[in-house]
Amino acid sequence: MKIFSAEQLHEADKITQEKQKITSLELMERASSRIFEEINNRLNGAEIKIKVFCGIGNNGGDGLVVARKLVREGYHVDVYVVNYSDKRSEGFLENYRTLKEDTKNWPVLLKSEDDFPEIKSNDFVIDAIFGIGLNRPLVEWVQKLIVRINESKAFKVAIDMPSGMLADEIIADQPIVEANYTLTFQAPKLAFFLPETAPFAGNVQIIDIGIDGQYLAENPAKAILIGEEQAASLYQPRSKFTHKGNYGHTYMVGGSYGMMGSMTLSSKAALRIGVGKVTAVIPQCGYDILQTSVPEAMVEVVPHDIHLADMKLELKKEDIVAFGMGAGTNEKSIELLTTLLNQVKTPMLIDADGLNMLSKYSELLELIPEKSILTPHPKELERLIGSWKNDFEKLDKVQKFSDKYKVTMVIKGAYTMTVSSDNIYINTNGNPGMATAGSGDVLSGVIAGLLAQGYDPAIAAVFGVFIHAKAGDLVVADTVPDALIASDITAYLGKAIRSLFEKPETKA
Ligand SMILES: NC(=O)C1=CN([C@@H]2O[C@H](COP(=O)(O)OP(=O)(O)OC[C@H]3O[C@@H](n4cnc5c(N)ncnc54)[C@H](O)[C@@H]3O)[C@@H](O)[C@H]2O)[C@@H](O)CC1
Numbered sequence: 001m002k003i004f005s006a007e008q009l010h011e012a013d014k015i016t017q018e019k020q021k022i023t024s025l026e027l028m029e030r031a032s033s034r035i036f037e038e039i040n041n042r043l044n045g046a047e048i049k050i051k052v053f054c055g056i057g058n059n060g061g062d063g064l065v066v067a068r069k070l071v072r073e074g075y076h077v078d079v080y081v082v083n084y085s086d087k088r089s090e091g092f093l094e095n096y097r098t099l100k101e102d103t104k105n106w107p108v109l110l111k112s113e114d115d116f117p118e119i120k121s122n123d124f125v126i127d128a129i130f131g132i133g134l135n136r137p138l139v140e141w142v143q144k145l146i147v148r149i150n151e152s153k154a155f156k157v158a159i160d161m162p163s164g165m166l167a168d169e170i171i172a173d174q175p176i177v178e179a180n181y182t183l184t185f186q187a188p189k190l191a192f193f194l195p196e197t198a199p200f201a202g203n204v205q206i207i208d209i210g211i212d213g214q215y216l217a218e219n220p221a222k223a224i225l226i227g228e229e230q231a232a233s234l235y236q237p238r239s240k241f242t243h244k245g246n247y248g249h250t251y252m253v254g255g256s257y258g259m260m261g262s263m264t265l266s267s268k269a270a271l272r273i274g275v276g277k278v279t280a281v282i283p284q285c286g287y288d289i290l291q292t293s294v295p296e297a298m299v300e301v302v303p304h305d306i307h308l309a310d311m312k313l314e315l316k317k318e319d320i321v322a323f324g325m326g327a328g329t330n331e332k333s334i335e336l337l338t339t340l341l342n343q344v345k346t347p348m349l350i351d352a353d354g355l356n357m358l359s360k361y362s363e364l365l366e367l368i369p370e371k372s373i374l375t376p377h378p379k380e381l382e383r384l385i386g387s388w389k390n391d392f393e394k395l396d397k398v399q400k401f402s403d404k405y406k407v408t409m410v411i412k413g414a415y416t417m418t419v420s421s422d423n424i425y426i427n428t429n430g431n432p433g434m435a436t437a438g439s440g441d442v443l444s445g446v447i448a449g450l451l452a453q454g455y456d457p458a459i460a461a462v463f464g465v466f467i468h469a470k471a472g473d474l475v476v477a478d479t480v481p482d483a484l485i486a487s488d489i490t491a492y493l494g495k496a497i498r499s500l501f502e503k504p505e506t507k508a
C-alpha cells in the first residue's frame with residue numbers, strides 16, 4: 001500500500017472533486033460519514049459523553065459533520081471549536097452553520113486556557129483540531145490544550161491525524177494528541193511508522209473515501225507498506241527438476257570467542273530459507289560448535305583461534321558472502337573484510353560488527369559491491385551515518401547514504417524500513433518478543449540465503465524482513481512474546497512462507 005505526502009493528499013482531494021464532479025463539501029460529507037459509521041459501530045449507542053474538539057480548517061469541518069451525525073443518532077455530544085486563527089475554511093463554516101441549525105447544538109468557542117473544559121477519564125474525545133494541513137508550530141494555548149487532552153486519560157479517536165503530528169515532518173517539542181485510534185483517510189501517513197511519532201497514532205485504521213483511483217495508482221509513493229499479498233508475490237517457488245546447485249551458496253563469515261552463537265543462528269537461518277549450500281567461515285575455536293549445531297553447513301576456519309583473520313576464500317562468481325555476525329572488531333578481522341570487499345563482486349550482506357568496521361574505517365565504504373545490503377540496528381546506523389535531528393532527517397540521510405554507496409539499507413526496529421535510493425519499504429509485522437539477542441543474526445541468514453537463491457537484492461531484503469517478522473508472529477501465536485528466542489524464528493520460517501499461501505479460513 002502506498003504512503004503519500006500531505007501535499008499529494010491535498011492534490012488527490014482536488015483531483016477527486018474535479019473528476020467525480022463533487023464539491024469539497026460533498027467530499028467532506030462522504031469522508032466524515034465513514035468516520036461517523038466507524039465510531040457509531042464501536043460505541044453502539046453507549047451512554048457516554050463525547051467531546052469533539054474541532055479546529056477551524058477542513059479537519060475541524062470533519063469533526064463538525066461527525067458531531068452533527070452523532071447528535072442526530074442520540075449521543076451526548078459537546079463540541080468545542082479550537083479558535084486558533086480567524087482563517088476559517090469553507091468546509092468548517094458551512095458545517096458550523098449546519099450543526100447549529102440542524103441540531104441546535106451550540107459549540108463552545110475556545111480562545112485561551114481559561115476556556116478549557118474539564119475532560120474526564122471516561123469521556124470519549126474526538127480530535128479534529130488539525131489534519132494534514134498542520135505546517136507550523138502551534139500557539140502555546142493550543143499546545144496546552146493537547147497536553148490537557150492527553151492528561152485526561154480519556155479514550156481518544158483522531159480524525160485523519162492526531163493533532164500536533166505532521167505527515168512528513170516533526171516540529172521539535174510540540175505535543176501531539178496521544179490517540180488510541182486514528183481513523184485516517186485513504187492512505188496511511190509516513191509519520192505513523194516512525195519511532196518518534198508512531199506511538200501517538202495508536203491503532204491506525206484506513207478509511208476509504210473514494211479518492212481517485214488513477215491518482216493513487218499513478219503517483220509515486222513516498223513509501224510503500226508491505227502486506228501479505230505483496231510479500232506472497234515476491235516469493236520464488238522451487239521447481240521439480242532442480243538440484244542444490246540451483247539454490248546458491250552462501251558464505252557466512254563471522255564469529256569470535258564467546259559469540260559463535262551468532263554464526264550458528266545465521267547459518268541455520270540461511271539453510272531454513274532454502275539456500276543450496278552454506279559455508280561458515282569462522283575462527284578455529286568455533287569448529288566443533290558449528291559442525292555439531294549446524295551439521296548441514298560446511299565449515300572453513302581462518303588462521304586464528306579466537307577471532308577472524310585474513311585469508312583468501314575460493315569463491316565462485318555467483319557465491320554470496322555475508323559478513324559480520326558476532327565478529328568483533330579486532331584488527332585482523334578488518335583485514336579479512338578488506339580482502340573480501342576487494343574480491344567479491346556479487347552483492348554482500350553486511351551486519352553487526354561488519355557495520356562497525358565500516359563506520360570505523362570509512363574508506364572501506366567505497367569498496368562495498370553495488371547493491372549490497374546493510375542491516376543496522378539504530379546504534380549501528382548512528383555510527384554509520386552520524387546522528388539525526390529527527391526520524392525524517394534520519395530517513396533522508398539513509399537515502400542519501402544508500403544512493404552514494406549504491407546499497408540497500410535495512411533499518412531494523414519495531415517497524416523495519418528497507419531503504420534504497422529511490423524507495424522506502426515499511427514492514428509492520430513482527431512483535432516485541434523479537435527484541436531478543438540473536439534475532440538480527442537470524443535476519444542476516446534469511447536475507448543472505450535469499451540473495452544466494454537469486455532474489456534481487458532489494459527484494460531479498462523486503463521479503464526477508466517480512467518473512468522473519470511473520471515467523472516471529474507465528475512463534476508468539478503459540479506462546480508469549482517474552483518466551484520467544486531467536487532460534488524459534490528460524491524454526492518458523494517455513495510456516496511463515498506457507499502462511500502466505502493459505503486461504504484465510506485456515507490461517508493461524
Ligand atoms: N475536501 C477535502 O479536501 C477533504 C479534506 N478532508 C480533511 O481536511 C483536512 C485537511 O484540511 P486543511 O487543509 O484545511 O488543514 P487542517 O484542518 O489540518 O488545518 C487547517 C489550517 O490551519 C493552518 N495551520 C497550519 N498550521 C497551523 C498552526 N500551527 N497554527 C494555526 N494554523 C495553522 C493551515 O493553513 C491549514 O490549512 C484533512 O486532514 C481531512 O481531515 C477530508 O474532509 C476529506 C476531504
Ligand SMILES: Nc1ncnc2c1ncn2[C@@H]1O[C@H](COP(=O)(O)OP(=O)(O)O)[C@@H](O)[C@H]1O
Nearest residue numbers: 377413414430431432434435437438439440441
Ligand atoms: N518490538 C519489535 N517489534 C518487531 N520486531 C522487532 C522488535 N524489536 C526487535 N525486532 C526485530 O528483531 C531484530 C533485532 O535485530 P538486532 O537488534 O540486530 O538483534 P541482535 O543484534 O541481537 O541479533 C530486527 O529484525 C528487529 O526488526
Ligand SMILES: [K+]
Nearest residue numbers: 127128130161
Ligand atoms: K485530527
